[in-house]
Amino acid sequence: MLGYILKRLTYMVPVLIGISVIVFLIMEMIPGDPAQVILGSYATPENLARIRESLGLDKPLIQRYFIWLTNILQGDFGISYSLERPVSDEILDRLFPTLLLAGSSLVLCSIFGLLAGIVSAVKQYKITDKLITLFVLIGISTPSFWLGLVLVLIFSVKFSIFPASGMSAIYGGGGFLDILHHLILPSFTLAVVATGVIARLTRSAMLEILRQDYIRTARAKGIDERKVIFKHAFKNALVNIIPVIGIQAGFVIGGAVYIEMVFQWPGIGRMLVNAILTRDILLVQGGVVVVAAIYVLINLTADIMQHVLDPRIKT
């Protein structure tokens, strides 16, 4: 087990290097003087000279990459010109809200998606299955940024059940319950699409497993149907579903960008959009690297969970 984790960790290194290369190259492709772009149009000549030197702009590409890599490995992502503070500080402030939003959403979509998929498969072609399939179709076709607005109109404006924006109340907020209260709407909105995807996949994975010989064996032993479904079928289906949940994590993190804009959630997604609009390139770069690295970690976790579940998977 430990050996497996170590092996997967070493596999991560080239992926992380690849990510850093891609992010570095993308930012290299920005037309114009990078120092000017980084500092914005009101930069002083002294600042321009300083940034040129710190980035080693006079040096060749490969050398510049390693300077940049060394810097980010030490947590130095540069200074955001629009916010006038270190990029790393800004990211650290905004990381928790995004992880809270995306994480809670991922939990929600996993629970609902798996349950809906199981019920749908077990009740294949019954009315329940048809209803779930219909909801799933609508779910995966819904623009989440629109759904967020509609939910705000219903639950915040009309019924005042949930707050429309922010992560905590402005006065005296920030407690667990307060944050939970603010979290429910955005988290639910973000979960809708992924729930649909997971439900679809779970349904087809369960249908595939339910016709396997060992399910008949379990039934032939007289095992109760609930155990047949969960202990025998679902456990086997989950082996194929877990990697997809890992991939969905990527879509949830990406989708968080919209949700953070709609609900004024103080996370990395909103930071990124504002950074792009103000052309604050270092902030974009830092945000992208950190989130991509987190995504790699999530997929690593999915791999390990799959391994725990299925002893046959060796590598």
Add this chain to the structure above:
Amino acid sequence: MTFFKKIRTFISKFSRNRLALAGLLMLLLVIIVVLCAPILPLQEPNETNLANRLQKPFGENYILGTDHLGRDILSRIIWGTRVSLAVGIVATLFSALVGTVIGIVSGFYGKIVDNVLMRGIDMIMAFPYMLLALSIVAVLGPGLMNALFAIAIVNIPFFARNVRGATVGLVRLEYVDASRVSGLNNFEIIFKELLPNVMPVIIITMSTTVGWMILETAGLSFLGLGAQPPQADLGSMLGEGRKMVMVAPHVATIPGLMILFVVIAINLVGDGLRDYFDPKLSSGALLSPAAFTDVADNALEYVKAEKIKNTPLQIRNLNTWFITDNEPYKAVNDVSFHLSQGECLGVMGESGSGKSVTALSIASLVASPPGKIVSGSILLENKELVGASLSELQNIRGKDIAYIFQNPLTTLNPLLKIGEQLAETILKHQPVSRGKAYDTAEELLKNVHIPNARSRLNSYPFQLSGGMRQRVGIAMALANNPGIIIADEPTTALDVTIQAQILRLMDELRGKYNNSLIFISHDFGVISELCDRIIVMYSGEIVEIGTVDEIYKAALHPYTKKLMSCVPEVGRKNQKIEAIKGLPPAVNKLPSGCFFADRCDFAIEKCREHNIPLREFGEKRKVRCIRAEELT
């Protein structure tokens, strides 16, 4: 098949899928309306009229109201949909083109080319989708074309991967080599041989991604990173409307509804296309069997055979059908037999003769849908199993009637330890503790001669050989010492030497446990070693019943004779091993008269005239052949 004919079958198949058809109609409606936008009597989408700003929908002059600049929302929606659809389609085509090139080149050239390209694709997929799109927009700057480009690029990996997969599959086939021999160069092979064959994959991928691409470009516009004013797509209209959502919610919600409508339509069509091109993925192809076989309400009404007293199991007039597309496939036809106490009853027949379905019907384990017990009675002692409730059946399964199945590689749950699979059936039927159940499980493994029984409890099935797994299967059947064991070709999937071991084990255990046994096999040799009596089945019917000795000495039915001559006998020289010519009749088109007549060397006209009854022949034998007397 000609192109025209292909299109026709496509249309007829596609339109049978009602949801897909609905989606297509929705989509066509949208496309026609947006194409006609210039000639429709609409206001100018960008004509501002501040006097009429933020009109509510269904007002006098504005069906969908106006926005904050007094522009007509209906007109803006139609023109905006035009932009959104165009952007989505162009992005999809771009993605498909680049992805297909990468995928085909990668799959066709293989080796280092494949490695480099696919690792690159993996890298791109290591990013959260949306984040990569944002990075690209960050570089290119906000704008509709840039958003289109960003979304197209992040979707390339899906095409590249799917197309590569399909290409690799095709390249392995011989016809690529054949076309190379015939003088085509690589370029021609790719265009003439590969591209047409990977087309379905490209179409499926397009149909599943175009919906997202419309959603995601709309999303970028919503964030202000896509369409810039005065240009407007559905996303940017939603984004603008968001600012006044509290005062005039319709400005934002209407464009969103339009996106939803379009994407639902596209996804419905996409599902239909996928079902057409890849029927294996289609939802209808996989039927999940219910916990017990469907039974007709009046199944017991047609039972004619008389009850036999004091017999552990009696089957009377059993008919089990598979019903697909309202057509019955009669797998088991009016089968009646009984099992005596301590007896081993062999059931013999080719594959498709209905022997397994008969066996599975006993504990209602026939997969349904499509299986159904149409009529018949199954008496366990005096308890009627046809029509029994699931919980009654669950109490009988594994306790009174246990099964040993054919393929030990697939009949054990791969993710559960051997011990757990044995213990759970003990725990279900006996009031014992977990520890006791595991002790019993260990005892069972010892009885089926599995070495290191205690440690094997912690093994997974994949850690055992096929023969060992079948021993586990046997141990599982014996777990609650059932009165009846039904073994469905338990040795067919095993090597010959292992077969002999398993047979010896079963014989030994039968002496020890004294269960009654139904043993199903196509192999007379195997059955004769173990069994007392034999039932021979053909096309779902019993054609002969007799003791092993009687049948060995003189089989009555020509089919039995043929089956027996298929088995080589050890020590007999120059024997002719015959295959039975022809195939059994399809069970949805059973002929009148004798079902075997077409393959029988002795068939005469009378054989085909009317149904042949199973009749008594001597004291304990039965046969379904009118010429039995003259042929023996």
